[in-house]
Amino acid sequence: MEDFRELLDDCVHCGFCLPTCPTYQLWGEEMDSPRGRIHLMSQHEQGAPLSGPMIEHFDRCLGCMACVTACPSGVKYDRLIEVTRAKVEDERPRGRTDRLLREAIFAFFPYPKRLRLLRGPLRAYQASKINMSPLLNRISPTLAAMERLAPPRASHVRLPERVAARGERRAVVGMLTGCVQREFFPGVNAATARVLAMEGCDVVIPKGQGCCGALSLHSGRAAEARAFAKKTIETFADVDVVVVNAAGCGSAMKDYGDVLADEPEWAERAREFSAKTRDLTEYLAELGPRATRHPLEITVAYHDACHLAHAQGIRVQPRALLAGIPGLVIREIADPEICCGSAGVYNLLQPEAAGELGDRKAANVSATGADLLVAANPGCSLQIATALRRRGEEIAVAHTAEVLDASIRGIGKEQLSPRR
Known part of the structure; x- marks a missing residue:
């Protein structure tokens, strides 16, 4: 290091x-x-x-x-x-309240099975339409932020361990399913696997995979991040490329060489793993399109997730993939370099600042007049959608994979419905 x-x-x-x-x-x-x-x-x-x-x-x-x-x-x-x-x-030990909040966050978010336990209570709460924000705000701004940012209801999707390529096989790739993405945005993972398969990839989805360590790494929990990194490296040892559809995860995985640089038995493996990690749009751009794109008559605002644009330097590829869809029009969002305020768990730990940034981003998204917001990170999607609702506005939100999937399968823009 x-x-x-x-x-x-x-x-x-x-x-x-x-x-x-x-x-x-x-x-x-x-x-x-x-x-x-x-x-x-x-x-x-x-x-x-x-x-x-x-x-x-x-x-x-x-x-x-x-x-x-x-x-x-x-x-x-x-x-x-x-x-x-x-x-x-x-x-510097943190105060009791701050420490308990952080421990609660990290007891759930990096563990998909534990997150799954929240799905039932979350569905019941959302169905009740009870507004707990005023009470939670008095107890803790972090708890109120959790309530506001609660992910949408989504049916669980069980992906097979291998999805076969359509037509002649061009590559074999591993796919990270993530934590929040896997449990609260399973449609993104399903769309990612379909798009890769339709572009000629055998997609390997290891059953035992877990958290990549991104949230821990970006929050100073170094030992925890190293443990998650080692498990991820072992999980994908048998594939030559690992495709990631969440910006924060991809950024962390590309940093494994630095994360494990001081551990001789892991340093080289970590560097090799980082070198074979690709964001979905990055990999699709490298691979080149093969599947036919059907028209989608829709106007989209593309949001640059910070850990995709700044940390990984990926800006051109997602825009090029979207521009390759007939009928689709891309509108740029003003001040794209300024964060939306999600930033991993920042919007939970610093809700006031995150809220101000979210409001700024929402105003810029609204000004585009787009029908659909496209983002490459689940946290960004939740953050911006929540800020738009504060403005009394609603917009459909989708991942680049879902837009490509809708175009390739010819299922129409109606499938890209708002995430509530």
Whole structure:
């Protein structure tokens, strides 16, 4: 792993990051900008203790990596904030309430089977149409945020362990099903498997797969992230390509080489695994289209998920795939580099800031006049849809895989219904 102090020294404090940093845009506070946080990191490296205000500035960072894209000096802020958050968790015990909330979040979200247990109560609650937000807000803003962002009702989809290619086989790929994606957006996984198969891929979907560790990695839970990474590497050991349809997951998996760099028995395997990880749109662009696209007369607003656009540098491929659908029109969203406020579990732990960012993004989405919002991350979809509802608006939301699936199968735009 690179020397932390050398990474800090790469920052020349030029300020190119400021216009793209969501929290700096919200508050105009230097210590809530990337270069300000790097200054705080340097102070800590020089012996300053982790004070409460210092930790608050680190916690307020979304980890959106817009600053990485903007930086002319190539500062690896993504590595800096990950290491710093791990130090915070190791060196400064959190207060009882904060600790319990974080433990509750991480006791469920990275574990699909546990998330599945929430499906029944969630369906009953949503069917009751009881508004618990005022009460929950008094108890905890985090609990109120969980209620507002509760995923839509969805029927469970059981995917086979292997989906055969249609026509002549072009490749064999592994597919990550994820945690929130698997349990609350199963239609995205089903569409992903179908699209890959219709494009000539045998799709291997290991039954025993679990969390990739993205939420843990981005929240400073380093040991937990390493354990999830090792299991994921072992799970997909027998495939040459691993396709991912959630931006945050793909970003974390491409970072395994750094995550496990200090463990000699895992370092090389981790680097090889990262090299074979592909976002769905990235892989489809590499593979090239074979299946016929049927017309979809629809206008879509494409949202750049931060961990796809900034962390993975994938912007052109999803737009090109959507543009290849006859009849489909893409409308760009203003200020695409500014995060929607989802950022893993940020919208649960920092609900006020996340809400402001969500409202800004929702206003920009609404201004496009599009029929459909397309996003590559389940958290983004939930965050923006929730913000639009606060405006009294509703829009259909879909993953790129679902739009491609609808076009290739010729089932029409009616299948791309709003997620409530």
